[in-house]
Amino acid sequence: GEDVEQSLFLSVREGDSSVINCTYTDSSSTYLYWYKQEPGAGLQLLTYIFSNMDMKQDQRLTVLLNKKDKHLSLRIADTQTGDSAIYFCAESMDTGRRALTFGSGTRLQVQP
Amino acid sequence: NAGVTQTPKFQVLKTGQSMTLQCAQDMNHNSMYWYRQDPGMGLRLIYYSASEGTTDKGEVPNGYNVSRLNKREFSLRLESAAPSQTSVYFCASDRLGDSPLHFGNGTRLTVT
Secondary structure, eight states: OOOEEEOSEEEEETTSOEEEEEEEOOTTEEEEEEEEEOTTSOEEEEEEEETTOSEEEETTEEEEEETTTTEEEEEESSOOGGGOEEEEEEEEESSSSOOOEEOOOEEEEEEO | OOOEEEEOSEEEEOTTOOEEEEEEESSOOSEEEEEEEOTTSOEEEEEEESSTTOOEEOSOOTTOEEEEOSSSBEEEEESSOOGGGOEEEEEEEEOSSSOOOEEOOOEEEEEO
16 A cells, blocks of 8 residues: 655754655655645645665755665755745655655754 | 646635635646645545546545546536535646646635
């Protein structure tokens, strides 16, 4: 079955690094995504990683993928108050039904 | 470039009333989706349309119907609203294949 899990809450101080973790169960995932949701808004794609990669870096964002453990993480360097939001990981699978399965989201609170 | 546009932004219904949530995208995307977002549960797929003329059930289709009116528009209908359908509804679209989802800003629906 499909199941994506995340911790619900993370609090960090401004300037520190944040690490948001995600585990998934379906080994046939093709892409794994990180989305950001600010209050009252839709989800905005932050970054994604193809399943045959183990790391992707994009400015302050680093995505690490451990396929063996089915573990995905998002590291935000030099976290800013504007990074406060809910972060969702999602997986897509190479099946007939093309739709993303989302985790329940991690609320990141950045303290000044 | 509007992206994905949803209307209305907010709606309050009484139990048993019906309504249609509208969604349109101007990115020439083939696939469109309806998700609902509930606290602590992430996003759950209601229905999706892989291409114009086709629709399929997602994870939580009961109580909903959809229409893919043309390539741009995908509507979600509640025939007889129930309090359990109180939620934030998101429409999304993508090109096809493993391309990222683009989300609208959501419709916040309350059923009393």
